[in-house]
Amino acid sequence: MNIIITGKPGTGKTTLIKKIKNHLEKKGARIGGIFTPEIREGKKRTGFEIIDIMTGERGILAKKGAPGPRVGSYGVNLETIKRVGIPGIERATRSADYIIIDEVAPMELKDPNFLTKVEEALSSDKTVIAAFHRKLIQNVKNRKDVQIFKINPKNREIIYEKIKNIIEGK
Incomplete structure (x- = not known):
């Protein structure tokens, strides 16, 4: 079973995934994949990094005003x-x-190719725990091997417990 977390920006998707990751690591699980944390200068978000969880390798995913394909600024x-x-x-x-x-x-x-690799991961025998931008959830909502959780500040803890129970087979 794959677990997809979605919700508006700032609702805690990344925080929830990090909490799940920490729980799994405490149980001795080997975790891989990617995180894309914000880059901030003071209180302003100026970009995003991408980090390989297994190797620690990182790079700039996007930056305000940088060259390349655009997403907003x-x-x-x-x-x-x-x-x-x-x-x-x-x-x-x-x-x-x-x-x-x-x-x-x-x-x-x-x-x-990024979406292709995501789809390959979802189709693998591994459990994927992923955050999906709310406008992209249609890419996975019809899969039978996916459970989708819509997060908001009020239900974060309840969803964490539900996901923990799914992972632990309860």
């Missing part, structure tokens, strides 16, 4: 998706117990 670095994002998902699909993908969103999809 951000220029997306396709080279970083090819160098860090796609290999991070491939590596996790091969050798992790659980695959984390945070996040499947318009920036990452500027490289069409």
Whole structure:
């Protein structure tokens, strides 16, 4: 069973996924995949990084005013998706117990191979725990191997417990 978390920006998708990751690591699970944390200068978000969980390799995914395909005011670095994002998902699909993908969103999809790797991970024998941009959920909502959770600040803890129970087979 794959677990997809969706919701509006700032509702805690990444926080929830990190909490699940920490829980799994405490149980001895090998975790792979990617995180895409914000880059901030003071209180302003200026971009996003992409980090391979297994290797720690990182790169700039997108930056305000940077060259590359646009998503809003951000220029997306396709080279970083090819160098860090796609290999991070491939590596996790091969050798992790659980695959984390945070996040499947318009920036990452500027490289069409990214979605292909996400679909391969979802079709693997591994459990994928992924955050999906709310406008992209249609890409997975009809899959029988996916359970979708819509998060908001009020239900975050309840959803964490539900996901923990699914992972633990309760």
